[in-house]
Amino acid sequence: xxxxxxxxxIAIFFGALLLFISANYSxxxxxxxxxxxxxxxxxxxxxxxxxxxxxxxxxxxxxxLDAEILTAWILIMAGFVISLFxxxxxxxxxxxxxxxxxxxRLRPAIRRGIMLYFLIFAFAGLRLMGALEWYTIMITGxxxxxxxxxxxxxxxxxxxx
Numbered sequence: 001x002x003x004x005x006x007x008x009x010i011a012i013f014f015g016a017l018l019l020f021i022s023a024n025y026s027x028x029x030x031x032x033x034x035x036x037x038x039x040x041x042x043x044x045x046x047x048x049x050x051x052x053x054x055x056x057x058x059x060x061x062x063x064x065l066d067a068e069i070l071t072a073w074i075l076i077m078a079g080f081v082i083s084l085f086x087x088x089x090x091x092x093x094x095x096x097x098x099x100x101x102x103x104x105r106l107r108p109a110i111r112r113g114i115m116l117y118f119l120i121f122a123f124a125g126l127r128l129m130g131a132l133e134w135y136t137i138m139i140t141g142x143x144x145x146x147x148x149x150x151x152x153x154x155x156x157x158x159x160x161x
Contacts, residue, residue: 001090001091001094003090003103003104003106004086004087004090004091004094004104005087007083007084007086007087007090008083008084008087010079010083011079011080011083011084011087014076014077014079014080014083015080015084017076017080018073018076018077018080021069021072021073021076022073025069025072026066026069027065027066027069027070027073028064028065028066029064029065029066032063032064032065033064035064036048036051036055036063036064056127056128056130057130058130059128059129059130059131060130061128062128062129065128074121077117077120077121078117078121081113081116081117081120082110082113082114082116082117083113084113085109085112085113085116085117086106086109086110086113089104089108089109089112089113090104090106090109091104093105093109111151112148115144115147115148118144119140119141119144122140123137123140126140
């Protein structure tokens with residue numbers, strides 16, 4: 001239970017950091033955003049939001065995103081998702097699948113947390129590239145399920161040897 005609580009505390013830390021960065025820093029570059037505003041003659045906030053929405057649909061939003069803020073957000077989001085999923089996984093593993101004296105397995109929890117983060121990251125990246133379609137979602141899900149099956153089969157083979 002200590003590992004689960006520790007990973008929950010880490011998730012709370014990364015969640016607070018994620019909220020701080022999301023509230024205080026804009027993901028857009030000022031120069032790129034000003035260029036878009038001047039190019040299209042935007043005067044109202046609704047027009048700017050429509051241009052941003054249309055840019056996301058077309059996959060050209062990368063022109064005015066700030067790479068440093070985006071990288072920080074991606075890394076902090078990774079820490080949050082992985083540690084929160086690890087905490088939940090460890091609690092469920094301890095409550096339902098382990099006896100009182102057995103400790104929950106940490107490696108599968110972290111591995112599945114990483115895979116969940118990659119799934120979320122892939123969906124967000126595909127959305128920003130304008131390529132989020134049903135078949136890309138299916139391909140990503142099948143790829144991650146295949147990776148999990150390969151990991152489980154290799155672990156079982158090593159356990160038998």
